[in-house]
Amino acid sequence: MRTIKDVAHELGLSVSTVSRALNDKPDIKKETREKVLEAMKRLNYSPNANARSLIQKKSNMIGLMLSDITDPFFSEVALGVEDVFSKVGYQIIYGNTFLDLDKEKQFLSNLLERKIDGLIMKPGKLDAELMSLVERLEVPVVLLRKLDENEKHLNISTIDVDHYMAAYKAVEYLINIGHQNIGFIGMSKDVNEEEERLNGFSDCLRDHSLEHSVDNVVISGTGIKHGGTGIQRLMEKKPKITAVFAANDLLAIGALEWLAKNNYRVPEEVSVIGFEDLEISSLHWINLTTVKLPRKKIGTQSAEMLMHMLSSENFEKKEVELDTQLIIRKSSGNKQINS
Amino acid sequence: MRTIKDVAHELGLSVSTVSRALNDKPDIKKETREKVLEAMKRLNYSPNANARSLIQKKSNMIGLMLSDITDPFFSEVALGVEDVFSKVGYQIIYGNTFLDLDKEKQFLSNLLERKIDGLIMKPGKLDAELMSLVERLEVPVVLLRKLDENEKHLNISTIDVDHYMAAYKAVEYLINIGHQNIGFIGMSKDVNEEEERLNGFSDCLRDHSLEHSVDNVVISGTGIKHGGTGIQRLMEKKPKITAVFAANDLLAIGALEWLAKNNYRVPEEVSVIGFEDLEISSLHWINLTTVKLPRKKIGTQSAEMLMHMLSSENFEKKEVELDTQLIIRKSSGNKQINS
DNA sequence: AACGTTTCCGGTAACGTTACCGAAATCTTT
DNA sequence: AAAGATTTCGGTAACGTTACCGGAAACGTT
Missing domain, CATH: 1.10.260.40 (lambda repressor-like DNA-binding domains)
Incomplete structure (x- = not known):
């Protein structure tokens, strides 16, 4: 050398x-x-970049902490982040945490030693010990979700979509095309964004004076399979349901699969609507009405925010909300009069 | 600090x-x-890891060069790699190249400055200038594909599946269930692994004395849409075809979509078989017979190979082949006697 | 030709750490 | 208690680079 x-x-x-x-x-x-x-x-x-980093106290590396790179959401975010930073000579150190607190802490302390210049992350809980690690990094941070009320004091920027409003509008669309018995299928109570989506769902029903009880909400689990079990339980509890709002596309697809197998006609008998707009959701067998998330844009924009914080002397934290878009396909349709 | x-x-x-x-x-x-x-x-x-790296001449970082992290294949490989290296305190610097030679070279020279300890990569062509960069790294390298004949002299290890044999066996399966007119849909002549798959396809037909000409091979492009255009051209050239081998699952799915729209019955009239086994391929609407690739294992095993090279004094290059598995689903079936 | 400016370059210290050697402190043995 | 053996520690150099300062060289001015 x-x-x-x-x-x-x-x-x-x-x-x-x-x-x-x-x-x-x-x-x-x-x-x-x-x-x-x-x-x-x-x-x-x-x-030798290491020698340079040493004296300049700047490593030109940023950390990217996400839960699972095989999730299309995160892989597109990662692509967007890399897109922006590779152009300005920054390298990206990435790590999968699967929302496991120990892995998250391990990864953060690695980044601490690496003396990264910035961090983009999507952790599970903002645990106190975790946040102490983040603070010790002493670098700008962009969080890929919103801050809770009791986290508002943290000096970190955020970027996310408005899950509440997106869900609200999706449900409102169902109501506008005539549905009055609408169910919700979710995966877990512990996921922030799902909670927001559920709130949007609930508030929309209430604002339209529609029936809403524990009976039209089922929390079944994650993945396609649980979409099936979810809608099954929903139909047992509330056979009158004519439309289902699933907290994400995979659940919606699982629901569609179950409906097809059980000879329900979609959308004539049951409308289904998802959340995320996966690539497969537009396949003609599925054709899922869903809320499209600007995945890559979340990546690029979070990267640009971080870039900006890195260059400006005293940055103030920002909390950005990106728009979503309701994509109407054939899994949803007018409520039939005679059903 | x-x-x-x-x-x-x-x-x-x-x-x-x-x-x-x-x-x-x-x-x-x-x-x-x-x-x-x-x-x-x-x-x-x-x-401070940078100071430590400086004096130890060892950075505890490895590079991961892939073409597109949003491709499920690569994201699972990346997950496998991270899985192995995070446990031993290595950090991973990743970069997407989209098989663009300039991006590949840019990324490699970044890694050169970072003084990484090892590299796992899936480049496009092994261009001379690119390989000179790789050699200058002076670190062990694992390549995620096979070496061509004129690349055999390179001192880098490889890991890949046997595309040729996997394709051969898939086509043989089609022949065994009665098909005699089999078409091939590919995406590009320039992709190594597709070439191997095509060779397996061709050789299998020849070994079984079945008709094989340019007429049963269509190279259409990449992505679901081109699966449709591909099979359309195939059916025009060879209307007698009863089975189609697609070079990857997306093409196969596109073909299935076209067949469904054009009222072909699958598998009664046309059998379809893919390559890769994407998650969606098992959806009941698709139910694609396909060749399953050990994606995550490619990641973990390449990482373990690299780990081993890092620790052993004078490593010899290895060329590993992993097994594939033919997953038979409902998109393929016996050739009907009366068709 | 003497002076002041400007342009260009070299020497030294520093970044935070580990490697290496020698010396101080402690323990063992007689 | 003195000698040697062992354990434990400190000082200095080094890794490859940039920051900083001072000075030499080149230029222009009168």
Whole structure:
């Protein structure tokens, strides 16, 4: 491995001069700079980023903490983040946590040692110990969800969509096309964004004076299979239901599958609506009405926010909300009069 | 940010002693070690990995170069890699290249500056300039595909599945259930693994003395849509076809969609078989017979190979082939006698 | 030709850590 | 209690780079 010293020695120059050439700094003659750059190429010299980080107290690396990169949501976010940062010479250290607190803490303390310049993360709970680690990083942070009321004091920026309003509007759409008995299928009480979606669902029903009780909400679990078990339980509790709002597309697809297998006609007998707009949701067998999330944009915009915080001296925290879009497909339709 | 000096000064010790405590080295009394560790916690000290890397000439970081993290194949590979390396305290720097040579070179030269310890990569072409960058890294490398004949001299390990044999066996299965007119839909001539799959397809037909000409091969493009255009062109050229082997699941799904829209019965009139076994391929509407790839295992095993190379003094390159599995579902069936 | 400016370059220190060597402190043996 | 053996510690150099300061060289002015 060649060092700046080798280059300096090769040309009979000092390391300072070579460093100046390398970093496009002033106080160096044009010709000597060119000579240096040429020698660098010839000697296959490549600067040592670790040494540079050490003295500049800036690593040009950022951390990206997400729960599961195989989740299409996160992989697109990751793509967006990389898209932005690779253009400005930052490297990304990524880690999957599966919302496991220990893994999250482990990853954060690794980042702490690496002296990263910034962090984009989607943790589970904002545990006190976790937040203490985040604070010790002493770098700007972008959180990929909203802050709860008791977290508002934290000095970190956030970016997210308005889950509440998106759900509200989706349910309102169902009501507008005639549905009066609408069910909800969720995966877990512990997920922030699902709670917001459920609140939007509930408030919308209440605002339209429609029946709403524990009977039209089922929390079944995560994944396609639980969409099936979810709607099954829902139909048992409330056979009159004509429309279902699922907390995400996978659940909705599972529900569609169950309905098909049990000879329900969609949307004539039951309308189904999802949340996220996965790529497969537009397949003609599925054709799911759903709420489209700007996944890649969440990635790019969070990266741009972080970039901005990195460059501006005293940044103030921002809380950004991105728009969603209701994509109407064939899994939803007017309530039939004779059903 | 606290340094080792702060800890040393706090206890009236030397930095050497503190370093010894930090790294569990000998030549230190048990009690002083405990005192030091306690002081580190109290002062919120965290070692600086960059400084450590500098003197140890070892960064504890590895590079992961893939084409597109939103591709389920790569995201699972990435998960597997992270799974293995996070357990041993390595960080992963990842980058998407979209098989763009410039992006690949850019990423590699970034890794060069970072002084990574190892690299796992899936590049497009093994361009000479690219390989020169890889060699300059002077670290063990695992390639996520096979080496061509003219690349065999390269001192890098590989891991991949046997695309040729997997395709061969898939086509043989179609032949065994009675099909004699089988078509192939591919996405591009430039993708190594597809070429292998096509060779397996061709050789299998030839070995069974079945008709094989340019007429039963269509190269249409990438993505679900091109599965539709692909099969359409295939049916125009060869209306007698009763089975189709698609180079990947997305193409197969596109083909299924086209068949459904054009009132072909699957598998009664046309059997369809894919390659990869995406999660959605098992949805009951699709139910695609396909070749299952051990995606996560490719990730974990490549990581373990790299780990091994990192620890052993003089590693020899290995070329590993993982098994595939033919998953038979309802998109394929016996050739009907009267068709 | 002497002076002041500007341009360009070199030397030294520093970043935070570990490697290495030598010396102090403690323990063992006689 | 003195000698040696062992344990424990400190000081210094080094990793590869940039920051900073001072001075030499080149230029322009009178």
